[in-house]
Amino acid sequence: MSAKNTRRMWKAKMVAFLSGFSACAPLYAFDPLLVMPPIIDVSIQLPNDSSRIVCDEVKTIGTRPVSLGEAIYIAICRSPRVRARWSEINVQAAAVGESAAPLLPSITGTLSRINDKTETSTSLGEGSNSGKSNTAYLGLSYRLFDFGARTANLDVNRKLLRAAYISRDAIVQRVIEDVVQGYFDVSNARTLLAAKLRDVELASRTVEVARRREASGSGANYETLQAETALAKILLEKIRAQAELRRASASLMYALGTFEDDIEIKDVEEAPGGNLLTKQFYVQLAHEFHPALLSARAEIESAKRRIDAINAEGKPSLDFNSNFYKNGRPGQSISSVDTKETTVGVSLNIPIFDGFANNYKLVGARAQFEKKESELADTEQQITRDVLKAYADAVSSNDGFDAARVLLTKAQKAMESSARRFKSGIADVVEVLNTQTALIDAEQIYFKSMSDMRSGRLKLTISVGQAGLPGVDWPR
Template structure:
């Protein structure tokens, strides 16, 4: 079962956050929550052939997208501290001298004096109609949303890493296929040249064979360029320089379509529970509803207590020491309809967030279903591609044998050779489609981290 929701809940409730000067309440998380239970801690790039899970772990630590999202989490956690500060009193101390100068027409009483004063004031809000509680609830909901957005960004990084890795694997497979195409085309060229030298074939056969070989070699050169580009793309995706050389371990076997066994309905239900964007959308709704309560509280009476003490002196002579304490009841009466429109605005935002949450839920279901169909089609296409490569290989070998024996046309050999090259490309593409479709479906459900753990 995917671990996203428990991990997010643990991240929110974790009490072991160190208290610092900037975080006296210990609210701001320091350690990023893992995307899945098997994620390795951040560290140096392992000095061994890297598996796909290794690449994912490196990307989650080094890709800037996760750093951006994590900064949002920390900022949202600080927002809780700002909201909770309203439950504590405020204390202000004012100290300073004042220079007084008196000049009169008659000169009587003229002079200068220095007045020094110190004022200590304490203010504490006792009751505000639930405004503080609503603002704390809103800030807490925004932290949940930020954590879910971080999880969504992290899963996006995982998918990008998988896509870049699959692209590199596909280009490697294309290179292998093109090497085989070049070897077969060279055999056909040598066979046509030998038959031309023996006087049993025309120069046209040899020229066509040379053309076919050159085309195969050109495709191989282009594929090797694409291979270098895809390797650079993978390096950048995991947060390394594009020129970094990655030593990759052998890839895991192709998926067998295990996700399809649950059925589309069950997978959509899982997505509604597990997708981080849906978690974020529901948290945004809760935050907007709390903002409505906060706006409503602003129109209610509030009660506060204040106390102050003031010391004053003129020059070096102590003059007075006065203090006061008071209880204040504040009743909003009229603010030019500002409060009414503020409440209307907050309610409209709550309605907007609810609509966005429903839109996100619907899009999540569509994403799961379309990726479910894509994986099913990709697996069926792979089976057909495997049959195609077997028949194309046998046909090409037969055509080459017939031409060698002098009972077949070179045009038939070229057609069979071209069909074999096409079948090899289709097999590579089908395998690439299966790998990507499996990752996309896992991402659509919200459990791509667990799909990566299955390969550890």
């Protein structure tokens, strides 16, 4: 084989060797250890829900009414907080792959072409000598035993990855809380506006009756003026209700991550009554399943395994090594003859003195473990406090809603009776206006109680970490 053909062959081998690694350059897509999350930015599974949100299918809202479930889907897929958590999961998943790599053999190779030219100058004259050589090196190294340091480091990152997943669930539940609260606020504001429109219609009829009575001589002018004053007040309250609906819609659109001109929601059924379970049940549920506690426990397990890893790193390790050399070792001068060399052996690495570095790593790891335990205890106390407070608010709002519903029913019947009496000339305008005012107050109390009940049950569900899609409407 000619020298020219030999150079071409080696160049082709070099290109093929390097292109094999360059093909693996997009590490985000190349995952031979199968550690990257399989559904990144494609679908999300809600806490307490077996279904998945496919974000690629989320379109613009448009003019169609949006259900509560659709609003949650849209908000989660558009939430920057959720996307940021996915990025953190990716980072931690990559760390898992990095810590798993030492469990596999390490292979390195080197290809080189050497041109060697030597010039000499003596009293007898000058001379030169030149030579060319192609060298190759291939080495394999594999750690046989290390007292569990590699597996401990792998467990550390696996538990941190689990904590990252659970933290994502906590962010998702906060997004759900914002959306559901905004959705209910829009529903309450819309219902209140409809009630104000009915009040305007009722007050307008009262004014008409008062004017007819005044025209016929059976009523006085002051009664008409009082009825007109009451109508003007109700018109002002209608304008305020319209403004409240616009504010609630703006808050909901912000929670959804959209800035469309308007948003229509589907009707929400009246909040159901009924008793809640015991507060001990909700506290126990939170301690077992709340994402913040699950994440904190995963971090404690990771910190504990980190101590094991540092302990193992300070102990001896045993490696297997095998090397192949063609035409000399790296750094040697060229040889006039072709040579091939193969070495096989094991090496025992014994850490004798590292300046007490391992000792201080161990001290830091133990301190980190104690810190995580303290943070878990603090988180448990905070969650217990939040659950007890949410439970008390839910019970209170549940009882208040039942009473407000009875109050509204009585006020509506009283208004119907007063309107009939006033139309028949039995009652005066003062009685009608007083009854009308009582009805308006009862409506406001009812809608406020309904909002409090929905909010209270939602906050109770969020406080125990169980805001999945099936139970998000009416947490039990």
